[in-house]
Structures are given as structure tokens and as C-alpha cells.
Amino acid sequence: xxxxxxxxxxxxxxxxxxxxxxxxxxxxxxxxxxxxxxxxxxxxxxxxxxxxxxxxxxxxxxxxxxxxxxxxxxxxxxxxxxxxxxxxxxxxxxxxxxxxxxxxxxxxxxxxxxxxxxxxxxxxxxxxxxxxxxxxxxxxxxxxxxxxxxxxxxxxxxxxxxxxxxxxxxxxxxxxxxxxxxxxxxxxxxxxxxxxx
Numbered sequence: 001x002x003x004x005x006x007x008x009x010x011x012x013x014x015x016x017x018x019x020x021x022x023x024x025x026x027x028x029x030x031x032x033x034x035x036x037x038x039x040x041x042x043x044x045x046x047x048x049x050x051x052x053x054x055x056x057x058x059x060x061x062x063x064x065x066x067x068x069x070x071x072x073x074x075x076x077x078x079x080x081x082x083x084x085x086x087x088x089x090x091x092x093x094x095x096x097x098x099x100x101x102x103x104x105x106x107x108x109x110x111x112x113x114x115x116x117x118x119x120x121x122x123x124x125x126x127x128x129x130x131x132x133x134x135x136x137x138x139x140x141x142x143x144x145x146x147x148x149x150x151x152x153x154x155x156x157x158x159x160x161x162x163x164x165x166x167x168x169x170x171x172x173x174x175x176x177x178x179x180x181x182x183x184x185x186x187x188x189x190x191x192x193x194x195x196x197x
Contacts, residue, residue, distance in 0.1 A: 067131035
């Protein structure tokens with residue numbers, strides 16, 4: 001029989017999940033503590049009990065959760081795909097479907113926050129950077145395993161994910177998944193051409 005998580009851990013997790021949803025939709029600067037409290041359904045005291053550092057500490061936990069969730073999605077895409085090109089297409093498609101489902105209101109949750117993180121939120125900035133590094137490392141590892149030279153895999157991982165993230169921003173602005181589909185097609189052409197040469 002599966003044991004229940006302690007109540008405190010469950011409360012903390014619910015706070016983080018609620019915060020991630022709000023930050024994803026509104027960004028970091030556009031979100032107030034009252035909104036975070038309302039979204040979680042817990043009293044303000046619960047937020048400060050679990051996150052004495054307040055909004056930034058909660059945001060770091062939310063970004064870390066997003067890192068893990070998207071990282072798991074990247075791994076699943078590569079595990080399900082027959083090639084790195086197909087895996088990157090699956091990743092682009094997952095972002096496109098999230099956009100469509102949210103009526104183009106939600107792009108990448110980390111990017112939404114990263115664009116606002118600055119010198120006054122160093123821990124949040126570091127969490128966003130760590131998210132990108134984690135995702136790039138996952139892609140790089142899979143590219144290397146597929147036969148790309150390590151240095152080339154590093155550059156292709158950065159190029160591929162940067163292209164997908166850029167297309168995600170453009171797709172949201174245009175309210176069309178077209179840019180993500182176009183990038184996926186171009187990445188497929190690039191990777192398949194390199195692999196066959």
C-alpha cells in the first residue's frame with residue numbers, strides 16, 4: 001500500500017504547483033503575493049511557513065518544478081523517437097499543443113520568468129539558468145549517443161533548443177503554431193543532413 005506524503009510536504013507541493021501556474025500565465029513581476037495565496041487556497045501564513053524567503057523563494061521552487069517536468073518531457077521525447085530530429089519535433093509539438101490549449105496564453109514557464117529575472121532576484125535568475133543548462137545537457141547527451149561528436153552535439157543542442165524557444169515566442173505573438181512547425185521541419189532537415197553526411 002502506498003504511504004501518504006506528510007501533510008506539510010503535500011501543502012508545500014500544492015503551493016509550488018499553484019505558483020507555477022500563476023507565474024506561467026502572468027510572469028514574476030506581474031504576480032502579487034495575494035494572487036499566489038488565493039491560487040493555492042492556503043492562508044498567507046502557510047506560504048511564509050514553507051517559504052520564509054517569500055515570493056522569490058517560492059518562484060525558485062516553481063521554476064525547479066518546471067525544470068524537472070520539462071526535462072522529463074525531453075527524455076520521453078527522445079525515448080519515443082526513432083531519431084534526434086524526430087525527438088526535437090515532438091518537443092516542439094508539445095510546446096505548440098500547450099500554446100493551443102491555453103489559447104496562446106502560456107509559452108515556456110521558465111522563459112516567462114527568465115525574461116523578468118534580474119540582479120534584484122539572483123536566486124531566481126540562477127534557477128532559470130539551471131533549467132536551461134539541464135535541458136541542454138539532456139539534448140546534448142542524446143545527440144552524442146546518436147553519433148554526433150561531443151563538441152558538435154553541444155552546439156547543436158544549444159542551437160536546436162534556442163530555435164524552439166524563439167519559435168515559441170513568435171508563435172505566441174502570432175497566435176499560430178506555424179513558427180514551431182517550421183523550426184521543427186528545419187531542424188529535421190539539418191540533423192538528418194548532418195547525420196547522413
